[in-house]
Amino acid sequence: MEFLDRRGALEGRRAVLIGGAAGIGKAVALALGEAGVDIAFCDIDDESIASTSAALREMGRRVFDMHADATRSDQLAQFYGETARFFDGIDVLVNVVGGTCMQPFMERAERDCADDVQRNFGYVVESMRHAVPLLQRSGRGGSIVNFTTIEAHRGAGGFAVYAGAKAATTNFSKAMAWELGPHGIRVNLIAPDTTPSAGNAAAIPEPWRSLNADAPAEWWAKAFQMYIPLQTPPAADDLANAVLFLASDLARSITGQVLHVDGGAAAALGMLRWPYDEGATLPVPMGGTLCKLFG
Structure with missing residues (x-):
């Protein structure tokens, strides 16, 4: 130090x-x-x-x-x-x-x-x-x-x-x-x-702000794992x-x-770890996620 x-x-x-x-x-x-x-x-x-x-x-x-x-x-x-x-x-x-x-x-x-x-x-x-x-x-x-x-x-x-x-x-x-x-x-x-931060939270208008507040913390953790390479x-x-x-x-x-x-979000340029696609990292979901979302 x-x-x-x-x-x-x-x-x-x-x-x-x-x-x-x-x-x-x-x-x-x-x-x-x-x-x-x-x-x-x-x-x-x-x-x-x-x-x-x-x-x-x-x-x-x-x-x-x-x-x-x-x-x-x-x-x-x-x-x-x-x-x-x-x-x-x-x-x-x-x-x-x-x-x-x-x-x-x-x-x-x-x-x-x-x-x-x-x-x-x-x-x-x-x-x-x-x-x-x-x-x-x-x-x-x-x-x-x-x-x-x-x-x-x-x-x-x-x-x-x-x-x-x-x-x-x-x-x-x-x-x-x-x-x-x-x-x-x-x-x-x-x-x-x-x-x-409070500032970032305030940037989201209603009704999304209320929906965000209703989402459990574990859901947000999974979302960040999809979006951010370092997971958080x-x-x-x-x-x-x-x-x-x-x-x-x-x-x-x-x-x-x-x-x-x-x-690492900027480095990823939109690449996501989709939850039902066995680790596939693409900007769009593959079959596993599509089936869960729309099947």
Whole structure:
């Protein structure tokens, strides 16, 4: 452990988290805090802001928190202004905020589509514009980690604008890796798929949400065994571990890359282990499953 801590060299660094109070963001905040990183973060969940800040301070970390909606340009700018007064510079930026609701494109209102773009791409552009000068102040480069999604890499019916916005974040981040490379600032992405979180649960509308809640846990376990090569979805802590790696000196020569933390779902590209086909792995079911479904 001491060997990895020395090689990672996160102790004493300073990080900004956009969306760091609950769910995946909280897991990232606590993981960075345990690694010795001081943190400034914003969120819209006041109760979670308080509990996450308290946990970080118990670790002995310096913490600045603020209620701010990252999708509101004025609130994001205010957060960064206060952060610049709290820290004289930063070493790490993690843009976690994102999300949507599953709905066919032609049924989704124009306002909702605009919100999808701002929540999953627009604010990332603004956040990086604010953060880069703070990263440059340190004089030792830094690391930016943006959250994208598996949906940015496939045709995601029901998530069209969300998928497009995340794809924009992906290519924007790669372009910024090129631009910021001479400053020693690395830009990478994490692409989750199915991860147990309140945000992912909220993305599923009724009546599917109620049907999902009615399905026994063992059914979900079997579904994940069909879909995910590693048989189970990553936890929030697995995503936090990926952030630790990309933020640390262990990844000091890695930039412009997408790290898929999804149990292998992106690698499978739709290959499923159908339950009644004696281990066949194909995008479509074979005779055994077809007989059970329709026979």
